[in-house]
Amino acid sequence: MIENLELLIDVCLLTFLLLIVFAAIKTTNLFVATMLFGIFSFVTALLFLDLDAVDVAFTEAAVGAGFTTVLMLSALRLTGAFENVKHRHSVLGLFIVVLTGAALIYGVADFPNMGDANAPVHLHIAPEYIQLTQEKIDIPNVVTAVLASFRGYDTFGETVVIFSAGAAVLLLLGMGHAEPKHEPEQNLVLWVVVKPFIALILIFGLYVQFHGDFGAGGGFQAGVIFASGFILYSLVFGESYARQVVPASILPRFAALGVIIYGLTGLVSLLSDKTFLDYNALSSNPVSGQHLGILLVEAGVGLAVFSTVLLIFYSFSGVNHNE
Amino acid sequence: MIISILSDICLLLGGILTLTGAVGLLRLPDFYSRLHAASVTESLAAPLLIIGVILDTGFTLDSAKLVLIIVIMVIVNPTITHALCRAAAHGRISPEMESETEFSGKESK
Secondary structure, eight states, rough: OHHHHHHHHHHHHHHHHHHHHHHHHOBBBBBHHHHEEEEHHHHHHHHHTTTOOOOHHIIIIIIIIHHHHHHHHHHHHHHBOOOOOOOOOOHHHOOOOOOHHHHHHHHHHHHHOOOOSSSSSHHHHHHHHHIIIIIIOOOHHHHHHHIIIIIIIHHHOOOOOOOHHHHHHHHHHOOOOGGGGGGOOOOHHHHHHHHHHHHHHHHHHHHHHHHTTTSSSOOHHHHHHHHHHHHHHHHHHHHHHHHHOOGGGGHHHHHHHHHHHHHHHHHHHHHTTOOOOOOOGGGGSSSHHHHHHHHHHHHHHHHHHHHHHHHHHHHHHHSOOOO | OOOHHHHHHHHHHHHHHHHHHHHHHHSSHHHHHHHHHHHHHHIIHHHHHHHHHHHOOSSSSHHHHHHHHHHHHHHHHHHHHHHHHHHHHTTTOOOOSSSGGGGSSOOOO
């Protein structure tokens, strides 16, 4: 009964996804398309939640539905709300798309069944990670252990990717500056409601950052949540005030600092005759060394993600749209 | 026993309100009345559904978090509706009226 119910929910959510995709393709209003993409991300997050991937669902909801939507809306301020109507139906394009789709569907046939205990991914390395997490790292959330410790290299790569994305946006668009005449209208209801909520959002961001060892969360989600507090402030009270709280010029430095914290943590262990990012070197007790290492690394990730997200938002919304 | 019946009532009422909200969102004529229909779903149906779940699971740490979610929803959703309404008025969307003279606000298109 319960399994069938889960299957039913999965089928419903996947059908939703299909419908949303078709609606997003059909519409020519870019605002509508942006909102549809936001809904798409939320439904995807629900789907991840149904698959018990809480951390991934969290990231999808924070980044996909929250931040990307705000970013798209900022971009729409620069491009205008409607798609350039240019309906050219290319036969070659259709052929390539159908071919690729057919190949993908053909590939799905070789997949193991969903939830199959004998699937390769469950036999090869996952059991070792689960066992080693209890023995060597001693934190409840295996995802954080895998992300920050076992696969610390990969996460370092991801952090660098995020940093370079921020740097690329900065090079293309520049920092911009807030114009006082673009201040949002003064709205007492929004002011009163938003003010305490910004505090709540920031506290929640800190909770997610430092609670990542025990529950869902970690540096990536916390960075986005923390930045969204500032983005909300900027949207409601005006961007020039937000730029007074967090000046745009320090954000690239913060982003670099996050990457440097991560890298230095690895370098410290390298200098004490261990491999790169082996946190056992950080303390005389290996387990507390692991705890310290994960804390530092997550702090680096959180700082880098927070600064990059806010940086991209500033860049997009600060572009001069007079020309 | 009584609690489980109460929870069922809450869930049922929440479901009905969600349904009426969805129908209203689809069928009502203009932006403002649709917003009104959607706000019914947000401000009443969702808290009712969550209360039903809380009654069903009993009072644990999880239900405390759910209570927090209710508080946030009850404060945030009317604010969002308000903001959307202001944005629509700002974008010069005028409500549909039976006779145009009754609307004393901006000039209707």
